[in-house]
Amino acid sequence: MQWINAIVQGVLVGGLYALFAAGLSLIFGVMRLVNIAHGDLIVLAAFLALVVMQTLGLGALESLVVVIPLMALLGYVLQRGLLNLTLGSDILPPLLVTFGLSVIIQNGLLQVFTADSRRLNAGALEVATFNLAGIDIGVLPLVMFLAAVAVIGVLQFIFYRTALGRAFRATSDDADVARMMGLDNRHIFGLAMALSLAVVAIAGVFLAVRTNFDPASGPARLIFGFEAVIIGGLGNLWGTLAGGVILGVTQAIGAQINPGWQLLAGHLVFLLVLAFRPTGLFPRIAG
C-alpha cells in the first residue's frame, strides 16, 4: 500500500512538472528557442503572486487572476524587446541571452526579496485530504494535477483548433513563407512567449503553494521541466504530461527506497531515455 501511495503521489507531482515543462516545450516548438531563464521566470511569478497577495489581500489561487495577465504581458514585451533580436539561424545567441536573463532575474529577486525562503499560503486547501480506497489524496496535489491536464488540454486546443495555433505552426514550419502570407513572425513569437509565461504563472503559483521557494529555486525547476519535455518527446504536449508523470513517479519510487535517491532516480530515468530513446517516449508523429 505504501508503494501504491508513493506512485499516486508521484503521478500528482508529475502534473506540476508538466506545468514547468509545457511553456518550455511551447517556446521551443514555435521558435526553436531554449529558454534557460524559464525556471527563474517560474520563481519570478511566485514572488509576483506573493506581492499581489500581500497588497491586494487575495488568496494564493485567486492571485492568478492578476499574475497570469502580468506574466503574459511580460512575455510579450520580453520577446518583442529582447528575444526576437537574438533569433536567427544560430541557436547560441538566444541560449546565452536567456542564460544572462536567468542570472539577472535571480539577482534582482535577491536584491528585492532577500534570500529568505517563502511560501504562499493557500489556507485550508493545503492540508485538505480525502481517502480513496485506502490511499490519502491531498486536495491540493489533485487540483494541481487537474490544472496541468486542463492547461495542456487548452494548449492542445489552441495549437490544433484555432487560427492562432495555425499561425504558430506555420511560423514554426517556415517563418519566411509565413511572413509572405501576412503573418508578422515577431508578433507571433511575442504571443507564443506570452502564452508560455501565462503557463509559467500557473506553474509558479502552484510551486509556491506546494514548497518553499527562494530567488535561487529557478534552475532546479528548469531541470525538471527539461527532463519532462525530453522524456515525453519534443513537440508533443500530451507526451510532456506523460514525461512529467514518469519523472514524478520515478522520484517518488526513488524516495520510497531511500530518501536520498529521490532526485537521483529522476535524473537516471531521464538519462536512460536520452541514451536509448533520444527522441523521447512519445515523439511527435510526423504529418
Added chain:
Amino acid sequence: MPEPILAVTELDAFYGDFQALFAVSVAVEPGEVLAMIGANGAGKSTFLKAVAGVIPAKREAIRFRGESIGGLSADRILKRGIALVPEGRRLFPSLSVEENLMIGGQLGRKGRWSLETVYALFPVLGERRNQASTSLSGGQQQMCAIGRALMANPDFILFDEISLGLAPVIIKDIYAALPGIVAGGAGAVIVEQDITRALSVATRVVCLQEGRVSLQGRPADLDRAAISAAYFGT
C-alpha cells in the same frame, strides 16, 4: 497607353555582396500576364522576390498602383495586393491542406476567392482537405500553393517556376486554370522554364540574362532566334 499597374525601374538586387539584378526595368499594364524567361541564375526568382518584399529593394525602384513599395516587408506588400507563389511550393508541412489555404486567407482581404472557390478550381484539394500537405503529390502541392496565394485575394500574382518538376498532364491542368485565376485580377507575372508554354499564355515576354533584361516584347512580335539569342546570350 494605360498607366502600368506595376512599374519596376532600374531595380538592383543583391545577395550579400553578389549582385543578382542590374538596373532591371519592367512594366506590367492592367490585365497583362507577363512571362519572365531566362536561364537558371538569370535573376527571375530574384526579381519576383524583390517585388514580393522577400529581399530588399530601393523604395522608388518598385511602384504598384502609383505607390512606391520597394523594400516594404512581405506582409505589407501582400496587404497591398501582391501575392507570390514561391518556387518549390513551400507549403507548411505540419498543416493540413485546408489549414495551408486558411493561412493564405488569414489577412482577410475581400474578393472572390474562398475555400469554396479554390476547391471548385482544384477539386482534388477539396477531396484531400484534411490530409497533411506533405501527403500530396507534387502537382497537388503546386495547386495548394497556388490556392494558398489566391486565398489572400491578391490583385496581382507572381508565380515562380510554376511548372518546375511537375508531370506534363498536371502542367496542362494548371495552365488550363490560369486564365480563370488571372481574369478579374490586375495582372500577373509568371516565371517559366518552358518557353513555348510561357509564350502561349503571356501577353508580353521579358527575357533576363545574367541579371539584365536581354529582350522584351509581345509573343507575336518575337521570333525564336531572337528569344534564343536573348536566352543563351549567343
